[in-house]
Amino acid sequence: MIYLTMLVCFITSILITPLVKKLAFKIGATDKPNQRKVHEKIMPRLGGLAIYISFVIGFLIWGPNDLHAMPILIGGTIIIITGILDDMMELSAKVKFGGQLLAALVVVFYGGIQLEFITLPFGGQLNFGFLDIPITIIWIVGITNAINLIDGLDGLAAGVSSIALITISAMAMFMGDVFVAALGAILLASTLGFLIYNFHPAKIFMGDTGAMFLGFMISVLSLLGFKGVTVISLIIPVIILGVPISDTFFAIIRRIVHKQPISAPDKSHLHHCLLKLGFTHRQTVLIIYAIAAFFALVAVIFSQAKIWGAFFLIAVLLILIEIFAEKIGLVGKNHKPLLKFMRGLIYVKEER
Structure with a gap:
């Protein structure tokens, strides 16, 4: 049934996109x-x-019988309305945030989706207490905006989101979570149908309507899919969403270093840096797809690793991310603390 539903979503998306254009x-x-x-x-x-x-x-074809289904659909609809209005008249950041916050509140209070505690690796658990709702809302709003930030090239946000959805759905299926796996698969099929028109050279952009909707849905699905929350399982969705999260993180660092407002727009995001290095539009998108697939693979390996292996994997991943960011100038051309430190170590070694 779910495969037939996916096919219907894929074909519907192909047929509807020209009308939406x-x-x-x-x-x-x-x-x-x-x-x-x-x-x-x-x-x-x-x-x-x-x-x-x-x-x-x-x-509607699938008709999920799950208490989270309707709150997610309502929250997603709020995001879509906010996105349509923004695509038409460019809403202020405060109004957009208000729409995102309202959608998050719906899934938190009506849907009961909350990150209440995490199980610590060496025993015991950390309860978030009164912070569980703020942390959940920050995650949903943060990922919603992270996907929106990387929507700068033809097919980029749709492709990266598709890779994340494939990973989340596959891992949810492996863990026996039919609801998350099926919901992710339906969204994936709908996105792939649109991607036919959105890949370079694009005939239509997804706009904030699409970027925020995909970000919202992925944030909620990742919370549901890994709700058997240990420190390890909490990190898995972070790794899966490594491209948008790291790009957003370095954008914040970049603006702090250059003493600019955090919300200030610029042309120094990951895709901008790759374009400046001489890659074509299509090559840049494919490189970022490859990076997203790498993060997805690391997430799968991470989910099967033992405690110390997981910590080692995270340490290596963070070092690789920092080196890559410094190489392409994601924070700034001269901001290369780790590379300078490594060169210093090599120089001292050679002097000896």
């Missing part, structure tokens, strides 16, 4: 070129609506 032009949901954008002509940016409609159709 026409609608985007009609209601003025377009993206105009400027100094921060890489495209050179006016583009429709309501593509996320096609993903949402396809997903809802699949959701």
